[in-house]
Amino acid sequence: MKTDSVLEKILTSGQLAVTSECGPPRGSDPEVIRKKGELLRGVVDAVNVTDNQTAMVRMSSLAACIHLRQMGLEPLLQMVTRDRNRLAMQADILGAYSHGVTNMLCLSGDHPKFGDHPMAANVHDIDSVQLIKMVRDMREEGTFAGGEEIKEPPKMFIGGAANPFADPFELRVARLAKKASAGVDFVQTQCIYNIPKFKKWMKGVCDRGLHEQVHVLAGITPMKSVGMARYMKNKVPGMDVPDDLVKRMGGVEKKKQAAEGIDIAVEMIQELKEVEGVAGFHIMAIEWERKVPEIVERAGLLPRPST
Amino acid sequence: MAAPTPELEPVIVAFCCHYCAYTAADQAGAQRLEYPSNVKIVRVPCSGKVDALHMLRAFERGADGVLVAGCLEGDCHFSTGNLRARKKVAQVQRLLEEIGVGPERLELLLVSAGMGSNFARAAREITQKIRALGPSPISEAIAARAMNRA
Amino acid sequence: MITAERKPLEEILQSVSSFDRILIVGCNECVTVCAAGGRKEVGLLASALNMSMLKAGRPVQLTEHTLERQCDPEYVDELAQLVTGADAILSMACGCGVQELARRYRDKPVLPALNTKFMGAAERPGVWAERCAGCGNCVLGVTGGICPIARCSKRLMNGPCGGSGNGKCEISDEVDCAWQLIWDRLKALGKTDLYEQNMDAKDWRPAGGGGPRRIVREDLTE
Structure with a gap:
């Protein structure tokens, strides 16, 4: 084992891992994060905590991770390179690890244009690939990005994101290879709706043997309504929602659409379980955390392994 | 802005391209078509050669209206001079707005050499329009300064 | 200019x-x-x-x-x-x-x-676009002549991010995805192997991180 991460143990054991996420509140009330965390207890192996998601100010990912850790849950610290330079990021990583946070997800972050502070400066001192490398060097070499030695280096299990659906498609496997060579341990993918395209990407991943270096968690987001399906199809950059899925959601009456969305998510997990290289699932039920237990159970992913 | 005065004789500068607009104005004269003497014609090689600075300086020196007149679309002797004139007129209109001189005091007119009557009509119309608008705030300010000095 | x-x-x-x-x-x-x-x-x-x-x-x-x-x-x-x-x-x-x-x-x-x-070039008459961020340590030799620092909205040195679609950046249809341009050019040059060489975290000192910059050419000073 490279780290004390529960997620690493499960993935290394070859069992399918399950992660989900919690968006911290746009306020300072810790109860919000505690309630969301409680819904996921015993249902997932680690809980992602987003970092100023969609470039909107929220309670810091680090603080929210500490709340979850104090509840005995396994948090996964998301960190974007948009808001901090390498000094601040390393400081937060040391702080997170000191609180028993052992998982990280290294991201570049949504552009401020999409958030509530479009006037803010974009930091981008380093990018997500370089962040992965930095966290890896902190763990493996015991050094800071500046080269000095770290006393008690933080040993983070390092994650990244992968979007099989963005353009140019031919670069999507190569970009994962870049993250692998930077030292990423696992990736969580963008929400998958276009299964054939995902399989094509996954085949490319396996052909290069990348699935043996990097655990790939397939991203699943249940749709609440046909409106949401259309929104994701047309408005969210890098999202690929096939027409027949939108049609299927629209084909049932409004109050049954949420249930249909859950059915679709469960069916997708069932199908993706059989795909070579899929090491687990990352279920992003945006402001719908209470549905995660049902999805995980119906997908046959319960009980979670005890570690 | 002062109320329109019936006795106002506005000064309107018309930059006319040699090939179409100027010839049209000439024809209007030859055909004895009347148009107001308020319109002072400046002959230019092409409407596209009328710089933003020419239009602006005309207003600065007291013109109440400015007309940039070129060939019909597709007929410019320099191919696209009249289209460039259209963009420049729009640019100066935006600048006039910033200065606080009504952008409607500046107009583009496209005519062919044979359209003497069209030119005469446009000259009458712009004179009427400017007369209704009253003197430009700049020509007013120039007049007021001259009065104070006297 | x-x-x-x-x-x-x-x-x-x-x-x-x-x-x-x-x-x-x-x-x-x-x-x-x-x-x-x-x-x-x-x-x-x-x-x-x-x-x-x-x-x-x-x-x-x-x-x-x-x-x-x-x-x-x-x-x-x-x-x-x-x-x-x-x-x-x-x-x-x-x-x-x-x-x-x-x-x-x-x-x-x-x-x-x-x-x-900004420092830019004329795309066509009346349109200028940013091309160079003056970072003090040019990488254009390995990015196919397209600058990711000046032209990627997230300044990614190892792009593209997941927001690239149809050759455009997620922030606007008016903005080309710099990494799509880089990739296309590397392909045209037969240099796609350059793409998978990770670019290290940049030293921003030559970019101004080391304080206001100066150039001294001893041969020209008086």
């Missing part, structure tokens, strides 16, 4: 409102090429200011002058006499020119009439 745009007239008027004799100074270099602060724009601004002041009943004395290069002491010197007769200087150069005038004429207010924008 360095690109710039004129500030709104109202802001310029406000900045010169307490002066009676204003010297407007243009520059024959970059700002002439991008039609923001050359001789013609100096004339347009003088005319616009003159009309605005006349209208406000507060006529001012405006002097127009355009220098060969406003960021060079040699040329800035030639303004001495005109500056003596002015209460303030309105510069139509980039920020470098404004500062050079301020340095040379210490007791004279120097006000910017332009907003300096």
Whole structure:
């Protein structure tokens, strides 16, 4: 084992891992994060905590991770390179690890244009690939990005994101290879709706043997309504929602659409379980955390392994 | 802005391209078509050669209206001079707005050499329009300064 | 070139409102090429200011002058006499020119009439786009001649991010995805192997992180 991460143990054991996420509140009330965390207890192996998601100010990912850790849950610290330079990021990583946070997800972050502070400066001192490398060097070499030695280096299990659906498609496997060579341990993918395209990407991943270096968690987001399906199809950059899925959601009456969305998510997990290289699932039920237990159970992913 | 005065004789500068607009104005004269003497014609090689600075300086020196007149679309002797004139007129209109001189005091007119009557009509119309608008705030300010000095 | 745009007239008027004799100074270099602060724009601004002041009943004395290069002491010197007769200087150069005038004429207010924008190139007549961020350590040799620092919205050195679609950046259909351009060019050059070589975290000292930058060429100093 490279780290004390529960997620690493499960993935290394070859069992399918399950992660989900919690968006911290746009306020300072810790109860919000505690309630969301409680819904996921015993249902997932680690809980992602987003970092100023969609470039909107929220309670810091680090603080929210500490709340979850104090509840005995396994948090996964998301960190974007948009808001901090390498000094601040390393400081937060040391702080997170000191609180028993052992998982990280290294991201570049949504552009401020999409958030509530479009006037803010974009930091981008380093990018997500370089962040992965930095966290890896902190763990493996015991050094800071500046080269000095770290006393008690933080040993983070390092994650990244992968979007099989963005353009140019031919670069999507190569970009994962870049993250692998930077030292990423696992990736969580963008929400998958276009299964054939995902399989094509996954085949490319396996052909290069990348699935043996990097655990790939397939991203699943249940749709609440046909409106949401259309929104994701047309408005969210890098999202690929096939027409027949939108049609299927629209084909049932409004109050049954949420249930249909859950059915679709469960069916997708069932199908993706059989795909070579899929090491687990990352279920992003945006402001719908209470549905995660049902999805995980119906997908046959319960009980979670005890570690 | 002062109320329109019936006795106002506005000064309107018309930059006319040699090939179409100027010839049209000439024809209007030859055909004895009347148009107001308020319109002072400046002959230019092409409407596209009328710089933003020419239009602006005309207003600065007291013109109440400015007309940039070129060939019909597709007929410019320099191919696209009249289209460039259209963009420049729009640019100066935006600048006039910033200065606080009504952008409607500046107009583009496209005519062919044979359209003497069209030119005469446009000259009458712009004179009427400017007369209704009253003197430009700049020509007013120039007049007021001259009065104070006297 | 360095690109710039004129500030709104109202802001310029406000900045010169307490002066009676204003010297407007243009520059024959970059700002002439991008039609923001050359001789013609100096004339347009003088005319616009003159009309605005006349209208406000507060006529001012405006002097127009355009220098060969406003960021060079040699040329800035030639303004001495005109500056003596002015209460303030309105510069139509980039920020470098404004500062050079301020340095040379210490007791004279120097006000910017332009907003300096970026180092860019003309895409087509009337359209300029950012090309270089002046990072001090050029990577164009390995990125197919397209700069990810100046042209990727997230300044990714190892892009593209997940927001690239149809060759465009997620922030706007008007913005090309720099990494799509880089990839296309690397393919055209037969150099796609360069893509998978991770670029290390950048040293930003040459980019200004080490403090204000200078170049000293001993062979040219006096």
